Amino acid sequence: xxxxxxxxxxxxxxxxxxxxxxxxxxxxxxxxxxxxxxxxxxxxxxxxxxxxxxxxxxxxxxxxxxxxxxxxxxxxxxxxxxxxxxxxxxxxxxxxxxxxxxxxxxxxxxxxxxxxxxxxxxxxxxxxxxxxxxxxxxxxxxxxxxxxxxxxxxxxxxxxxxxxxxxxxxxxxxxxxxxxxxxxxxxxxxxxxxxxxxxxxxxxxxxxxxxxxxxxxxxxxxxxxxxxxxxxxxxxxxxxxxxxxxxxxxxxxxxxxxxxxxxxxxxxxxxxxxxxxxxxxxxxxxxxxxxxxxxxxxxxxxxxxxxxxxxxxxxxxxxxxxxxxxxxxxxxxxxxxxxxxxxxxxxxxxxxxxxxxxxxxxxxxxxxxxxxxxxxxxx
Ligand SMILES: [Zn+2]
Numbered sequence: 562x563x564x565x566x567x568x569x570x571x572x573x574x575x576x577x578x579x580x581x582x583x584x585x586x587x588x589x590x591x592x593x594x595x596x597x598x599x600x601x602x603x604x605x606x607x608x609x610x611x612x613x614x615x616x617x618x619x620x621x622x623x624x625x626x627x628x629x630x631x632x633x634x635x636x637x638x639x640x641x642x643x644x645x646x647x648x649x650x651x652x653x654x655x656x657x658x659x660x661x662x663x664x665x666x667x668x669x670x671x672x673x674x675x676x677x678x679x680x681x682x683x684x685x686x687x688x689x690x691x692x693x694x695x696x697x698x699x700x701x702x703x704x705x706x707x708x709x710x711x712x713x714x715x716x717x718x719x720x721x722x723x724x725x726x727x728x729x730x731x732x733x734x735x736x737x738x739x740x741x742x743x744x745x746x747x748x749x750x751x752x753x754x755x756x757x758x759x760x761x762x763x764x765x766x767x768x769x770x771x772x773x774x775x776x777x778x779x780x781x782x783x784x785x786x787x788x789x790x791x792x793x794x795x796x797x798x799x800x801x802x803x804x805x806x807x808x809x810x811x812x813x814x815x816x817x818x819x820x821x822x823x824x825x826x827x828x829x830x831x832x833x834x835x836x837x838x839x840x841x842x843x844x845x846x847x848x849x850x851x852x853x854x855x856x857x858x859x860x861x862x863x864x865x866x867x868x869x870x871x872x873x874x875x876x877x878x879x880x881x882x883x884x885x886x887x888x889x890x891x892x893x894x895x896x897x898x899x900x901x902x903x904x905x906x907x908x909x910x911x912x913x914x915x916x917x918x919x920x921x922x923x924x925x926x927x928x929x930x931x932x933x934x935x936x937x938x939x940x
Pocket of ligand 1: 847848
């Protein structure tokens with residue numbers, strides 16, 4: 562870059578830039594894409610500084626065309642102008658004060674794809690090409706249902722809300738108990754006795770008021786399961802009992818909604834994704850064909866669980882949900898990821914679809930949803 566050419570660059574006020582723009586000049590905003598997500602001067606073309614030299618010919622082919630440059634505060638636009646002078650552009654000028662001054666002077670603005678709050682809040686997502694503005698918009702339109710606002714649902718919901726999921730639907734009929742607070746970090750000591758859905762809504766709204774929180778203080782049953790999870794893009798299974806898990810599995814299969822499964826017990830946990838949109842995806846019943854007898858089912862209250870464990874497993878579930886919504890990465894479909902907290906080891910088991918599965922096999926027959934006897938599956 563020709564530093565010695567800097568003093569010769571014309572600097573103009575935003576209002577003068579607008580006047581010249583209206584008389585045929587080209588205005589280029591050289592901020593990064595994520596910076597422009599919150600808006601730019603009306604009529605400006607966005608080209609990040611690093612790609613200006615390679616893209617300028619497509620915007621102003623004639624080197625005698627008048628090209629105005631702007632950025633956030635007026636520093637990068639001077640460098641941009643110098644680059645264009647080096648490329649023999651003869652009529653370049655830098656807009657003083659950048660977009661900050663443009664806005665302060667009330668000049669016309671093209672709304673960005675995201676408003677200023679979203680552009681700032683999600684800036685670390687916008688910097689990832691795999692997410693970017695388009696991905697963030699996908700997340701903002703997404704609807705995720707969480708079954709259970711407990712040990713698994715707490716970390717999942719917190720990070721999904723922080724990530725900017727449009728709607729989180731929380732389904733839980735329980736009230737906050739003091740013994741929950743060791744792991745169910747959505748809730749607080751002051752909210753013992755309050756409905757978990759309400760307590761969760763408070764926490765999530767405080768974290769990210771942009772997210773819509775729909776709550777249903779109900780237990781999932783045969784009679785309501787389809788109505789509650791219909792019209793969601795992903796369902797997160799944070800249930801603490803087998804009857805709910807079997808209902809969820811059947812409903813997600815029928816409604817073709819990916820189900821992100823997670824479970825914890827003492828010091829171990831497991832995660833998988835059952836996604837019937839993939840022909841070879843197993844379902845929950847490929848893993849657990851029949852509900853256990855109540856005497857064989859681990860009881861959550863008695864079994865105990867290391868408090869951080871549902872935190873780890875619930876976050877792996879949130880990670881899978883976000884990948885599914887963005888369509889990036891490789892989902893845990895056909896794979897069961899097992900975590901051992903004491904050994905600090907992960908083990909991945911192949912989980913093929915069972916052709917004789919009573920849920921998704923060739924001879925599986927759906928005979929309506931069924932409320933099976935209540936047994937605890939541990940959370
Ligand atoms: Zn199956």
